[in-house]
Amino acid sequence: MILKANLIRVAYAVATLALVALLLFYKGRIMATQDALNQFAFWTGLATLIALMVALGEIFHSSRTTKLIKRAIDTKLNEQARLSSASLIAEVSSLLDECSAHVGKSDYHPALRALQIARRFNVRIERAFLSTPEKHVLITNGLDKAEKKIQIACHTTLSAPLTRRQQTEIVNLVTAAKSNIEQLA
């Protein structure tokens, strides 16, 4: 397992040993004359410089590749989050429709339930990938206000109902939140 993971390192270690062995084998011939030694020094120096350039180049290349891969993964994730957010937005919007329909019929308990489920979906919308996060804050505040009002409305009775104006106020809050949610992207 370890050998397999380090295959390339093992390979170059073997190659290095071979190279050293080769040089030791030809040592006598290289060292025989000053001229041969100079020749050898020149060519090995050149090879060392080339190796240096290649090594540096490879380092820069790999760091750039890493960055590109990271960016590609980010875009993919972004798309995924956007897709799941889009389905959540559709869900929230239909729940808010249900909520305002119930409010219109003075049926506040189911309205409250629909709104609370909508809020639960709303918090699951990925904020990090929204291009207009300030809208999301607006929606959350609007839903909060509406929920408080509907909760109060749950305490009304037939002899003490909400007025039309108060009902309209709640419906307006819900509708505003809905239109804001549809503009999220």
Added chain:
Amino acid sequence: MLPPKLRDFIGKVLKKTIDGELKWSFDEFNMLISTHHPQFSMDVRYMFNENTEMGEYAIFYKEIGNQTEFRFVTDQSFDTDYELLRSLFNAAQASEIQFPF
């Protein structure tokens, strides 16, 4: 709590309304009934108070020839007043309707 004088008066108004002597107009959106009499005009407005979570009736009474508008408010914690005004509110709405049979 409404002053006893006013409560008596509203009782009389209620009776006149039921007898058809007083005509009211009803504004559904504002939950407001209003009537005009040669000697006075009166509005009664209903609202649900979101702070106290109780129904509330406000009476606006104006004498003809006098600019002052008197306001009286009562809510569900004063049972008899509330029920009296609720009866008036219902009677006033009915005064506007011409039932088919």
